[in-house]
Amino acid sequence: MQQDDRLLLIVEDDAAFARTLGRSFERRGYQVILATNLDEVNALLEQHCPDYAVVDLKLNGSTSGLSCVQLLHQHNEEMLIVVLTGYASINTAVEAIKLGACQYLAKPSNTDDIEAAFGHVAGTAEIELTGRATNIKTLEWERIHEMLAETDFNISEAARRLGMHRRTLARKLEKQRVK
Structure with missing residues (x-):
């Protein structure tokens, strides 16, 4: 097995985004390798x-990026893993950290954000707490994404488990698209 200096693995199924992100990190002195799924x-x-690793939470197929985080952490507990997602939720953020990610960022995030996340591994008690209470729409959104993660992002199955029509769920997802 080859140990490379500042080697960054990008696990992303959007080829254009992966190439752009990879080139940006190469300009910063990283060696970059790309994968699109757990097998790769x-x-x-x-x-x-x-x-280092940057892992997209939602990958094509039946594999969640969380499986990649778990595998990467088992391979090397010292690896700094940042999870990127357009489908952020508290549930997936907590699971990503439990499985070994050092940070969890919502898209759109750029190279500066990701590199800063690699450098900000330790937690801090100095984080500013919000005075805003969670509203019902936020709770609904988080429940939808929790169910999507449980069903490997199968919209039909998630809708069934949530007790709503598939088209209703698809409309809600389209309205709230983060990407």
Whole structure:
């Protein structure tokens, strides 16, 4: 297995975004390798030992980015892993951290945000608390995303479990698109 200096693994199924992000990190002195799913991550880990990883939460197919986070952390507990998502929720953020991610960022995030996340691993008690109470729309949104994560982002199954019509769920997701 090859140990590379400042090796960054990007796990992202959007090829254009992955290439753009990769080039941006290469300009900052990182060596970048790309994967689009769990199988490719497994294959790359046989040859490389990355220091850093950026993992998209929602990957095409049946694999969640959380499975990649878990595999990467098991491979190297010292690896700094940042999860990126257009489908942020408290539930997936908590699970990502439990599985070994050091940070969880909502898209759109740029190279500066991600690199800052690699440098901000330790928690702080100095974070400013919000005085705003959680509203019902936020709770609904988080429940929808929790169910999507449980069903591997299968909209029909998530809608069934939530007790709503599939088209209703699709409309809600389209209205709240973060990407």
